[in-house]
Amino acid sequence: MMLGPKALLRQRMMDGNKLARLSSDGVPACVEASSQSTDPASDQDSDDEFIHESSSYAYDEKCLGKDPYADVRERMERLAANDRALHATHTIKGSTKSHEEELSIPALTAMSTYLAYTVLIMCGRIRDLLASIFGGRYIRQPSKTNPVPSDNRTFFAPIVKSWEHFYTRRLYHRIQDCWNRPIASNPGAHIEVLERVSTDSQKSMKLVGPIDSIPDERTRNEYTEGEFYTEAHNGAVARKCLNLGSYNYLGFADDWKNTCQDEVMGSLEKFPVSAQASRNEMGTTALHRELETTVANFLRKDDALVLTMGFNTNATTIPALMGRGDLIISDELNHTSIVNGARASGAAIRIFRHNDIAHLEETIREAIVLGRPRTRRPWNKIMVIVEGVYSMEGEYCDLKNVVKVCKKYGAYVYLDEAHSIGAMGRTGRGCAEYTGVNTADVDIMMGTFTKSFGGMGGYIAASKEVIAHLRWKCAGSSCHNSLSPIVCQQVITAFRVMQGQDGTNLGKKKFQDLRDNSNYFRMRLNEMGLLTLGRYDSPIMPVMLYIPTKIAAFSRECYKRGLATVVVGFPAVPLLMARARFCISAAHTREDLDMALNELEEIADILQLRYARSPFSS
Numbered sequence: 001m002m003l004g005p006k007a008l009l010r011q012r013m014m015d016g017n018k019l020a021r022l023s024s025d026g027v028p029a030c031v032e033a034s035s036q037s038t039d040p041a042s043d044q045d046s047d048d049e050f051i052h053e054s055s056s057y058a059y060d061e062k063c064l065g066k067d068p069y070a071d072v073r074e075r076m077e078r079l080a081a082n083d084r085a086l087h088a089t090h091t092i093k094g095s096t097k098s099h100e101e102e103l104s105i106p107a108l109t110a111m112s113t114y115l116a117y118t119v120l121i122m123c124g125r126i127r128d129l130l131a132s133i134f135g136g137r138y139i140r141q142p143s144k145t146n147p148v149p150s151d152n153r154t155f156f157a158p159i160v161k162s163w164e165h166f167y168t169r170r171l172y173h174r175i176q177d178c179w180n181r182p183i184a185s186n187p188g189a190h191i192e193v194l195e196r197v198s199t200d201s202q203k204s205m206k207l208v209g210p211i212d213s214i215p216d217e218r219t220r221n222e223y224t225e226g227e228f229y230t231e232a233h234n235g236a237v238a239r240k241c242l243n244l245g246s247y248n249y250l251g252f253a254d255d256w257k258n259t260c261q262d263e264v265m266g267s268l269e270k271f272p273v274s275a276q277a278s279r280n281e282m283g284t285t286a287l288h289r290e291l292e293t294t295v296a297n298f299l300r301k302d303d304a305l306v307l308t309m310g311f312n313t314n315a316t317t318i319p320a321l322m323g324r325g326d327l328i329i330s331d332e333l334n335h336t337s338i339v340n341g342a343r344a345s346g347a348a349i350r351i352f353r354h355n356d357i358a359h360l361e362e363t364i365r366e367a368i369v370l371g372r373p374r375t376r377r378p379w380n381k382i383m384v385i386v387e388g389v390y391s392m393e394g395e396y397c398d399l400k401n402v403v404k405v406c407k408k409y410g411a412y413v414y415l416d417e418a419h420s421i422g423a424m425g426r427t428g429r430g431c432a433e434y435t436g437v438n439t440a441d442v443d444i445m446m447g448t449f450t451k452s453f454g455g456m457g458g459y460i461a462a463s464k465e466v467i468a469h470l471r472w473k474c475a476g477s478s479c480h481n482s483l484s485p486i487v488c489q490q491v492i493t494a495f496r497v498m499q500g501q502d503g504t505n506l507g508k509k510k511f512q513d514l515r516d517n518s519n520y521f522r523m524r525l526n527e528m529g530l531l532t533l534g535r536y537d538s539p540i541m542p543v544m545l546y547i548p549t550k551i552a553a554f555s556r557e558c559y560k561r562g563l564a565t566v567v568v569g570f571p572a573v574p575l576l577m578a579r580a581r582f583c584i585s586a587a588h589t590r591e592d593l594d595m596a597l598n599e600l601e602e603i604a605d606i607l608q609l610r611y612a613r614s615p616f617s618s
Contacts, residue, residue, distance in 0.1 A: 057426070057515065064509050068590045069516050076519045080536035087535055088435045090400060102533065105546065105576055106615030113546050113576050120548065124170030167570075173202050175552035178567055182207070184232030187246040188254035189587040192230055192238040193564055195223065210235040228562040241564035242592055244582045249423040249539050250510045251587030252454030252494055259506065260454065260493045264486060271485035279307075280471065283482030291488045292459075294495050299429065300439045301461040303468075307476040308483045310418060310448030311337040313458030315344065316476035317446065318385075318414075320469070322347040325380040327367055329360065329411070331397075333390050338416060342385070348372070354393075357401040360384065364409045382411040383444075388420030388431030392573060392581070394534020394542050396420065399435045399442075407441065414444040422452025423539050428498050428511055434537070449487070453494040457483040513586040514539055517593060521584055524597045529610030533579070541582040542568075543609070550607050551578050557606065561599040 057077060059067045067073060085092040105113070130136070150156040177196065185192040195208040211231065214220045223229055223237050232238045246253070252260060267287065277283035288306060295304040307313045318341030322328055326347040330338060333354045342349050350367060352360040364382065371378050384406050386397045399415065406413045417430040425433030430447070432439050439445065444462050449455040460470060471477050498507040518539045525532045531544040545554055551567045558565045558580075569578040584593075604610055 057512075059512065063505050064512055069520055072520065072523070076516070076523060076536075079523060080515075080519050083536040084434075087398065088396060088400070103577065106611070108615045109546050109611065110576060113548070113578075116547050116549055117575065120171055124166060127170065128166070171548070175555075176202050177205060178552050178555035180205075181564070184234070184236065184238050186253045186256070187243065187248055189243055189248070189251070189585055189589075189592060191241055191243045191246070191564060192232055193241050193559075194232060195237045195239060208237040211237050239559070239562070241559070241562050242588075242596055243564050244584070244596060245564050245566040246585075247419075247451040247583055248454070248585045248587065249452045249514055249583075250428075250454075250494070250498070251513070251585050252452075252497075254585075254587035255506075256454060259497050259502070260490055263493045264490050267486055267489040271489075273486055274484055275482045277482065278479055279305075279477045279482045285485045285488070287485045287488035287492065288482065291483075291492050294492055295459045295461055298495060298499070299432075299445055299461045301445060302464045303466075304459050304461040305467050305470050305474070305477060306457055306459045306483050306488070307474075308457050308480055309476070310450055310456070310458040312476050312480065313446055313448065313460065314338050314416060315341045316474050316480070317444075317460055317470060318342055319345040320474040321345075321414075321444070321466075322381070322383060325372070327379045327382045329363055329367070329382065329384045331355070331386050331390075333393060334385060334387060335391065335416065335418070338385055338387075348379075354390075355395065355398050357398055357405060360402065361405045361409075364405065364411055368409060382409075383414050384411050385414040385416070388415060388417040389424065389538055389540060391419050391540060392542060392568065392579075394532075394538045394540040394581075396424065396431055396434065396535060396538055399431050399437050403437055403441045412443045413441070415442045415446065417445060417447040418458070419451055419540065421447035422494075422498065423514060424537065426511065428452070428507075449491045449494075453491045455487045455491045455494070457487060457491075510586040513588075514584065517586065517588050517590075518584045520590065521582065521593050521597070524593075525600075526612070528597075528601055528604055529613035530600075530604060531611040539584045541584070542579045543582070544611055545578045545580055545607075545609065546576060546611070548578060550609070553607055554580055554603065554609075557603045558599070561603075563596055563599060 057080070059069075059073060061067055069076060082092075127136070150159075177198065181196070182194045183191045184194050196205040197208055198205050208214065208223070211220055211223060214223070214237075226239070228240045230238050230240045248254070271285055271287060275283040275285060279288070291306050292304040295306065296302060307316070314335070314337035318328070318338065322342075322345040324346045326345070327350065328342045328345065328347045329350045329352060330342060331354055332351045350363050352363045364384070367379060367382060370376065384402060386399070386402055388399070389396050397415070403413055405411075415431065420430040420434070422428045422430070424430050427433065429439075430445075431437075432442060432445075444460060444466065446458065446460050448458040450457075460467065460474075462470075496502050497504075498510070500507050515537060518541070519536050522532060522534070522536060522538075522541050525541060525543060533542040533544070534540060545551055545567070548569060551569045555565060555567045566581045566583070567578070568581055573579060
């Protein structure tokens with residue numbers, strides 16, 4: 001009996017045969033050479049220092065000075081090593097919870113959260129009804145004397161969707177003081193946050209300004225007698241806060257004057273602040289070329305391309321690589337920039353459950369077997385897109401298994417290292433170094449310069465052929481303004497510090513401090529009974545809040561105690577999954593973190609946040 005192409009593919013999959021060269025049976029030939037290294041032996045790289053993470057991070061007092069975490073070092077290292085071996089290198093076997101299981105919300109907490117949203121929505125609808133009858137600040141009544149054409153819904157559609165508009169008016173505006181807080185200092189470990197007030201129930205916010213501009217003496221005294229009162233450089237009223245929200249992983253915002261200032265300011269003598277052209281016109285300088293060479297060498301890739309914005313690096317690169325007839329397989333928690341780039345590409349998109357390798361393999365197998373919709377023709381190419389560290393979860397990618405599956409079935413790997421480059425791995429080379437993966441097995445490596453380097457923009461590192469293609473086809477390179485030469489110099493200098501090329505051990509100390517601070521903070525949060533997402537060695541720590549009223553309460557309680565934090569609610573996360581997110585820096589000291597943890601202990605009691613201990617959060 002003759003088997004059809006699909007049945008033959010299924011049979012060969014079950015037999016365990018490689019599919020990379022079955023182009024005659026429907027698998028496209030251009031999917032064959034997925035990774036730059038297809039030999040299974042390539043999992044072991046000749047550069048042992050880069051690929052293989054030691055089972056233990058021994059603290060080098062001779063090089064780094066006195067250990068500030070000596071009393072808890074053994075426990076921190078044991079917890080971190082267990083997480084790394086279980087979730088990253090897979091050197092030990094053990095039962096691991098899926099992402100859905102880790103996020104499973106207790107029934108009582110879910111009911112409380114739904115009830116809270118129900119009350120808020122009902123109150124908002126009642127206010128809307130009363131406003132439509134009696135008038136209100138959000139509803140404009142059509143004017144008979146001076147009508148607006150758009151009032152006629154026969155010809156004009158609403159500009160905004162009704163639910164989104166309602167959510168913004170009745171839920172977000174009530175607590176928008178918790179976001180968009182302006183600062184008047186560098187975004188280091190300690191910042192000055194400008195004080196704001198609202199006279200229209202949070203619909204708009206305005207700066208307090210200089211203390212002398214406040215007419216009421218009692219209000220002036222409330223500010224000046226406050227524990228965290230300070231004045232910004234322009235005299236405006238500000239609050240001194242410990243910064244637990246900014247991306248300043250390696251602390252370059254704190255020691256910039258000592259580490260980067262001379263070279264960055266010196267570059268202004270030779271280069272302009274802006275090149276005022278795209279990379280393909282007159283926007284490429286010697287600093288752009290030097291930075292691209294530095295990135296490529298750092299990641300052990302053939303070449304690199306630097307772009308002016310991290311978000312646009314994904315949004316413009318993916319459409320240049322993928323198109324009609326291609327398939328993108330994306331982790332369900334990938335960043336919006338990846339989502340936008342995938343949608344703009346015209347390629348078909350499939351989603352796999354977060355870090356679920358079995359589901360990823362099932363999705364790839366199904367795609368190869370079934371081919372394109374309707375025609376069943378084979379896909380031109382298949383690309384799997386993942387992140388090194390997921391910014392809302394604090395988890396790192398199971399890169400070792402992702403690469404293994406992609407090599408097995410001939411799919412390309414696209415790795416977004418926005419939050420992992422500089423922040424993970426013994427030498428800061430990101431998720432590949434941390435998980436022991438050869439960068440030759442990752443086809444496209446993307447990252448940004450905003451989180452660890454004290455700069456801006458992003459990069460793509462890949463083979464020379466891919467980069468040559470992107471220089472002309474990627475809109476970020478051919479159309480957008482090029483990265484500022486001065487920012488290029490900032491990033492180059494940061495790379496030199498990280499690699500010890502400045503003649504100091506500062507780079508090594510930054511890596512150690514970031515890792516120690518992150519693990520200590522996570523360990524203490526867990527001890528408090530707070531439900532903390534993510535893994536050890538990740539600098540991002542989300543703490544679950546769930547109930548919407550706790551979003552504003554948590555932010556305001558932290559702010560009152562001199563802690564600048566980030567809170568996240570719907571639609572940035574699912575409706576039931578509101579959380580606070582802490583970002584740790586190498587510039588934080590143990591004293592800073594202990595102060596913050598003491599305050600968080602008190603806040604956890606006030607708001608009943610100990611969900612890891614009990615669904616009653618007490």
